[in-house]
Amino acid sequence: MKLLSVVGARPQFVKLAPVHRAIAQAGHKHVIVHTGQHYDRNMSDIFFEDLEIPEPDVNLGVGSSSHGVQTGAMLGALEATFVLEKPDWLVVYGDTNSTLAAALAAVKLGIRVAHVEAGLRSFNRAMPEEHNRVLTDHCADLLLAPTAVAAAHLQREGLADRTRLVGDVMVDVFRSVQSAAATKLIVRGDIAPALKGPFYLATIHRQESTDDAAHLAELIDGLAMLDTPVLLAAHPRLLAKAMEHGIQLERGAIRLREPLAYAEMVAALGMCAGVITDSGGLQKEAFLAARVCTTLRTETEWVETIDSGWNALVADIRMLPETVARPVPSVAPTEPYGDGAAGVIIVDEIGSFVPQGSA
Numbered sequence: 617m618k619l620l621s622v623v624g625a626r627p628q629f630v631k632l633a634p635v636h637r638a639i640a641q642a643g644h645k646h647v648i649v650h651t652g653q654h655y656d657r658n659m660s661d662i663f664f665e666d667l668e669i670p671e672p673d674v675n676l677g678v679g680s681s682s683h684g685v686q687t688g689a690m691l692g693a694l695e696a697t698f699v700l701e702k703p704d705w706l707v708v709y710g711d712t713n714s715t716l717a718a719a720l721a722a723v724k725l726g727i728r729v730a731h732v733e734a735g736l737r738s739f740n741r742a743m744p745e746e747h748n749r750v751l752t753d754h755c756a757d758l759l760l761a762p763t764a765v766a767a768a769h770l771q772r773e774g775l776a777d778r779t780r781l782v783g784d785v786m787v788d789v790f791r792s793v794q795s796a797a798a799t800k801l802i803v804r805g806d807i808a809p810a811l812k813g814p815f816y817l818a819t820i821h822r823q824e825s826t827d828d829a830a831h832l833a834e835l836i837d838g839l840a841m842l843d844t845p846v847l848l849a850a851h852p853r854l855l856a857k858a859m860e861h862g863i864q865l866e867r868g869a870i871r872l873r874e875p876l877a878y879a880e881m882v883a884a885l886g887m888c889a890g891v892i893t894d895s896g897g898l899q900k901e902a903f904l905a906a907r908v909c910t911t912l913r914t915e916t917e918w919v920e921t922i923d924s925g926w927n928a929l930v931a932d933i934r935m936l937p938e939t940v941a942r943p944v945p946s947v948a949p950t951e952p953y954g955d956g957a958a959g960v961i962i963v964d965e966i967g968s969f970v971p972q973g974s975a
């Protein structure tokens with residue numbers, strides 16, 4: 617069987633790692649296509665190297681632009697690639713513009729589509745990712761849901777027949793890097809000094825956080841005024857938007873750093889006093905590392921982290937100091953995300969897929 621994965625943005629490289637390993641172990645052919653949505657070394661290459669993913673077979677070099685221009689450029693280039701490669705399955709990951717473009721190009725060529733991380737919903741229609749997820753789920757053939765909550769969303773949307781509950785591939789990769797990190801810690805030079813003494817680990821990158829100047833200024837002021845140092849690992853979008861809006865990032869409690877490589881992030885999670893973020897993946901990684909997380913959003917797709925108190929939403933930034941300083945929950949995090957074997961289960965599900973009506 618020939619599988620073709622399309623990835624383009626940083627969190628997708630992380631999700632690709634365990635799926636690639638399982639595909640190779642099962643003896644299937646795997647073609648990796650990178651759209652080029654993310655292209656800086658520390659947003660892309662470093663993940664392939666550290667997570668031992670082979671270099672992409674194809675890099676479309678699409679780069680940054682507005683949603684329509686970026687997604688449209690991917691759509692045309694992916695269609696040409698699929699026509700040449702003729703895969704049995706397309707595998708897409710998460711909710712980025714690369715995910716949607718690939719799913720749409722494939723279904724129109726009659727290529728089967730498997731969606732890893734299907735069924736997540738924020739129910740916030742102002743988020744570009746919400747549209748990417750919903751549209752990808754509704755056109756894909758096999759919906760690989762990470763959690764029971766995600767599977768229930770798909771059932772409510774009439775997609776139960778195509779849904780399989782497989783667990784979350786981010787657990788696979790997190791646990792394997794966490795155990796490797798205990799013996800071989802990959803921490804590159806410039807974050808090491810900031811990791812001495814108590815600190816909060818913070819990231820901000822979403823369009824909803826960065827694009828409105830007044831809102832971004834409030835978020836940065838909130839971090840700067842905390843009484844514990846904040847290691848802010850800055851996504852290039854945050855740097856670009858802060859410069860555009862004339863907002864200074866490095867001030868008060870904030871220690872500005874480049875985006876962290878995956879193992880650095882896992883190591884930093886193990887050492888931090890808590891996490892402050894608008895990222896989906898980092899909320900869950902904090903939960904897996906048993907670190908209290910404060911999410912700078914009005915809702916989250918990862919509701920399991922909220923139920924147990926390990927994660928809390930902060931819509932009003934004035935609540936940040938007391939929220940980050942809340943006591944650690946007395947109950948250890950549960951395991952709603954599976955046991956770290958999702959990559960293998962996903963490849964089994966793809967291999968044993970029987971289309972509807974042909975059983």
Ligand code: UD1
Binds near residue numbers: 625745
């Ligand atoms: C994208 C995804 C988002 C995901 C995030 C992970 C969509 C709609 N959004 O958002 O779901 O959580 O990736 O990081 O697909 N830039 C660089 N270098 C890079 C990449 C980006 O400088 O290597 C800058 C550019 O200024 C660019 C901006 O970041 O315009 C935004 O990049 P883009 O890929 O459009 O979206 P993300 O915000 O990264």
